[in-house]
Every structure is written in structure tokens, then in C-alpha cells.
Amino acid sequence: MKTIMHSANTRGHADHGWLNAHHSFSFAGYxxxxxxxxGVLRVLNDDIVSGGMGFGMHPHDNMEIITIPLRGDLEHKDSMGNVGRIKNGEIQVMSAGTGVFHSEYNPNKDQDTNLLQIWLFPNKRNVEPRYDEISIADYHKKNELYQVVSPDPDDQGAWIHQDAWFFLGDFDKGARTDYTLRKEGNGVYLFVLEGSVLVNGQSLEKRDAVGVSETDTIAVEAAEDTRFLLMDVPMST
Structure with missing residues (x-):
């Protein structure tokens, strides 16, 4: 088993005034x-976007992009003609494929928006670009992992072009689970949204993360009431 710890205070940080961003991996000026x-997890940005502000039209290609709002709303527009607005309890996915332009804005001038933007390398290049947004509120289960992303269009949650599975956890203190990885050769990257959790006995606080690979299972226990994101991803890019 291999374990890598990423404490919250070791993340890259950029404060642009309208955007306060923390980067778990190298990104832009970090x-x-x-x-x-x-593995295939390339970007995990924890962004706070000021009211009425956002990212203008910009291009992407050959990347699977997942956006999870934690607080507030986010408005999306793209070159495929899609216009949408997502909020906490919803999730957005975009397969950039052969290339797409999109913009993202906080439509509420009186409050900020906190979101996670996650990029994965795809397992298929140059696919036709696609966009989707779904509600995940009905999937919510207390003290159990609930799936929000998978490779299968017929499975629960949004789907992407990668053998990756995302789960959210909303655990009361003392609740625990033993998670079995979905595919041989995958690893788990667990990111704490709120509270604190033990992963294989290692303590993580809010916005800490741990990557675990070369194992079949990991043990997760809530040290206090906690919410976290678990990403099961291929380790080979």
C-alpha cells in the first residue's frame, strides 16, 4: 500500500480578488x-467566486471536467449551445473531447459561490464534446457512501469517459465503512469537505486529502460529523 498525504495548508493558493482558489495539484501560476x-486525477480546485463574477469563455479539449457546487449557484454557457445553472445538491460534467469553449459565472451578486472543479484525463481521446447536469440530492444517504460519478451511462450519477467512480459521504461521528476499489490498478483520493475523518487510521481535517494506491480496500471512519468526497481513479495515465 502506498499513501500520500496532502494537508490543506500545502495546497497552492491564488487570490485574484474576485476568485479565491486553492489548488490540490499544479495549476495556472502554482x-x-x-x-x-x-493517477488520472489532474486538477482539484477549491474555488470561491465572488458575487456576479466568473470565468469568461475559454477553451478545453481532451479532459473530463466535473463541477460540484458546495455553496451558492454557478451558471454555465458553452459553444455547444448549452446554458445551465447548478447549485449544491447538483453536479455538472463536461467531456471536452475534440474541443469546447465555456464560461462559468456566479449569477448572484449578493453572495459568493464555493465549488470544486475536477479534471480527469479521459480514457478516449477526441470524443464528441458533451455536457450534462443532474441532481444528486435523491442519492443522499446518511452514514453510507453514495455514488455520484461512474463510467456507465446506465449507473447512478453522472457518467464520464474514464474508469473512475466518485462517492460522497455524509457521516456522523463514529460511522465507518470499508471501501473496496472498483477496478484493479485504481487508487483512492479522499478529500475532506467538512469535519474530520480517519483513513486507514490516519487523521484528516477539513480540506485535507489523502491518496491511497496499491491496495484493494481502505477503512474510513468519521472522527466527528464529517462530509467528504472519495474518488476511485486509475493510477495509469
Missing amino acids: YNPDRMNF
Whole structure:
């Protein structure tokens, strides 16, 4: 088993005034050769966007992009003609494929928006670009992991072009689970949203993360009431 710890205070940080961003991996002006990716997980940005502000039209290609709002709303527009607004309890996915332009804005001028934006390398290049947004509120289960992303269009949650599975956990203090990885050769990257959790006995606080690979299972226990995101991803890019 291999374990890598990423404490919250070791993340890259950029405060642009309208955007306060923390980067778990090298991104934009933050470069750390030891923090380029975890397997196919290339970007995990924890962004706070000021009211009425956002990202103008910009391009992407050959990347699976997952956006999870934690607080507030986010408005999306893209070159495929999609216009949508997502909030906490919903999730957005975009397969950039052969290339797409999109913008993201906080439509509420009186409050900020906190979101996670996650990029994965795809397992298929140059696919036709696609966009989807779904509600995940009905999937919520207390003290159990609930799936929000998978490779299968017929499975629960949003689907992406990668053998990756995302789960959210909302655990009361003392609740625990033993998670079995979905595919041989995958690893788990667990990111704490609120509270604190023990992963294989190692303590993590809010916005800490741990990557675990070369194992079949991991043990997760809530040290206090906690919420976290678990990403089961291929380790080979």
C-alpha cells in the first residue's frame, strides 16, 4: 500500500480578488513538480467566486471536467449551445473531447459561490464534446457512501469517459465503512469537505486529502460529523 498525504495548508493558493482558489495539484501560476496529478486525477480546485463574477469563455479539449457546487449557484454557457445553472445538491460534467469553449459565472451578486472543479484525463481521446447536469440530492444517504460519478451511462450519477467512480459521504461521528476499489490498478483520493475523518487510521481535517494506491480496500471512519468526497481513479495515465 502506498499513501500520500496532502494537508490543506500545502495546497497552492491564488487570490485574484474576485476568485479565491486553492489548488490540490499544479495549476495556472502554482507549480509543484511533486503535485502534478494522482493517477488520472489532474486538477482539484477549491474555488470561491465572488458575487456576479466568473470565468469568461475559454477553451478545453481532451479532459473530463466535473463541477460540484458546495455553496451558492454557478451558471454555465458553452459553444455547444448549452446554458445551465447548478447549485449544491447538483453536479455538472463536461467531456471536452475534440474541443469546447465555456464560461462559468456566479449569477448572484449578493453572495459568493464555493465549488470544486475536477479534471480527469479521459480514457478516449477526441470524443464528441458533451455536457450534462443532474441532481444528486435523491442519492443522499446518511452514514453510507453514495455514488455520484461512474463510467456507465446506465449507473447512478453522472457518467464520464474514464474508469473512475466518485462517492460522497455524509457521516456522523463514529460511522465507518470499508471501501473496496472498483477496478484493479485504481487508487483512492479522499478529500475532506467538512469535519474530520480517519483513513486507514490516519487523521484528516477539513480540506485535507489523502491518496491511497496499491491496495484493494481502505477503512474510513468519521472522527466527528464529517462530509467528504472519495474518488476511485486509475493510477495509469
